Amino acid sequence: MNENETLYYVGIKFLGNDKSYYFSTSFNDLKEGDLVVVETAGGLEMGKVSTPLTQINEYKGSLELKPILRKPTKDDLIDYNFNLEQGKKALNITKKEVEKLELPMDLLDAVYTLDGTKITITYTSSEKRVDFRELLKKLVHLIPARIELRQIASRDKAKMVGGIGICGLPLCCSTFLTQFEGISIAKAKNQMLTLNIPKLSGACGKLICCLSFEDDTYTLEKKDFPHLGTLIHLEEGDYFVDAFNIISRTVRLANQAKDDYKTFPLEDIKAMLNGTYKKKEITLEKEYRLPDFKITSTNVKENSYMGLHPDKNDKGKYNSIEKNNKMQKSNQNNNKPANSSSKKENYNRNNKHKHKFNRNKTNG
Template identity: 40%
Template sequence: MLKIIGVRFKSVGKIYYFDPKDYDVKMGDKVIVETARGVECGEVALVDREIDETRFTNPVKGIIRLATPNDMKTIEKNRQKEKDAFKICEQKIAAHKLKMNLIDVECTFDNNKLLFYFTAESRVDFRELVKDLAAVFRTRIELRQIGVRDEAKMLGGLGICGQPFCCSRFLGEFQPVSIKMAKEQGLSLNPTKISGTCGRLMCCLKYEQDSYEDLLKHTPKVGAIVKTAEGRGVVEEVNLLTGKLRVKMDKNDNVVVVKKDDIEVIKDSVIRLDRDEIKALKGLEGK
């Protein structure tokens, strides 16, 4: 077993694992580590964990040191450099007349690279922009195009629930969300009701999906043929949470409300998206 700690480089970001070596590391401590991007300063998000070494395909790197007061001063200088770089980059984008929207700038701890995050409706030829930025900052420049989900995560804001975005508050990584989830949960497939501020499906559709999938295993679906105390009929409406069904009877077209435990399923149905629904909701599942 290998003793590891988890380190985040953003307030709500992916956790990376490192060997604490002989350092006494506590939650919230700042540590200096070596990453694929170079030397970085991150915050300890997990401590005192032991993991089987075979789970890691590459050797786990050890931390370089606990952050010192001088390291914290370097971070403050880098934050100021990021603000200056943001303004300069916006000016350069306007000068080159590029159709791109600058979202954020990151400066690595070792000051070896500046990363500029932007959104654009299509691919952008930013080669001349990179040359201009490199001439100004005298360091490696990387421009990275991101999607609308990442933009929302970086900028933050309030969702339709009135709460800060989940992605900028506690979601370290985006979970896959599908239109099928909304359909299975009985939600209106109106794009304005199931999409977030970013214009993509709401991340919170994922939270209760496991429970809905479990309920669907034991509940007849719309279109199912069932046998009730009053005879045979077809399920027209389902309330998964209460377990109540609206069933249209074959013999007289009457509609009755019954509990799922009081009926016998003769032939169940399948939840599917039709072509019109797929067409209307096209693009909501993208990044």
């Protein structure tokens, strides 16, 4: 590279390792996802660009950056794909030997360098140290390369393998987290979570990383809330702050016997403590009541609401409540007893027809 050329630096990720390593370059057309060939402590390797191009004068690291050697050639790509297949075969060979020796090892991956001179076998174990000297003696005769066994922790395993978290989304460690922070149970206490370790544990078996995402927010917001146990005087008696919810900004109060609980907005609690709280009385502007109605139909489905929703398949069998009420009133009017004048009129009409019938009979 010429000193007059504009220099950049980019992050590179290698197969089997999700961490980005930074290298300098004079290529000004590199973009995320491009393959490049670099020289590492393990040998010649091919990696993938993981960060955008950045001016070299903005680099703030303490280590000197190694340069990107070249973009991959056709031969590099052939060697790379060949090494992928050889890595799978080497992993199967190692698994068989581990089973024979009954070693407490969970093998994850086997990756060759681009030149094929070195292979790195990654594993996890429940034990801190595993005596794999006997395993190496056998692998030397089975795998023609320099062998490195690399043990990683359970969180690194989850990052490498991936998975779905309790939230239903891909694991944070396998998507965007580049390094792990220390997470203690104190963060769960700070967020007032139930200390149920299985529910607070992730796929790796450790406390979930998202406990640290909102911890600073809870620490800041809790300053606005009264301390647990703060005494609050109500008309019903003395109550104490039992719990509060930062998201809904509400405070729950409990009496001394803890058999009565009341929930108030944070603003009302502050007013109570300042002596400026005024109880809000809820009054209705108008009295509402349900209308009186009577169900006359007996063919009503169980899931229909008090006969108000008729069966769509039986049209004509049901009438609305208003129509039923009108029909009931009409029937009542028809069933009323006739008055004296109408009785007399009916009597005269019947006698007239009877007299006419007798006269016709006599003439015949």
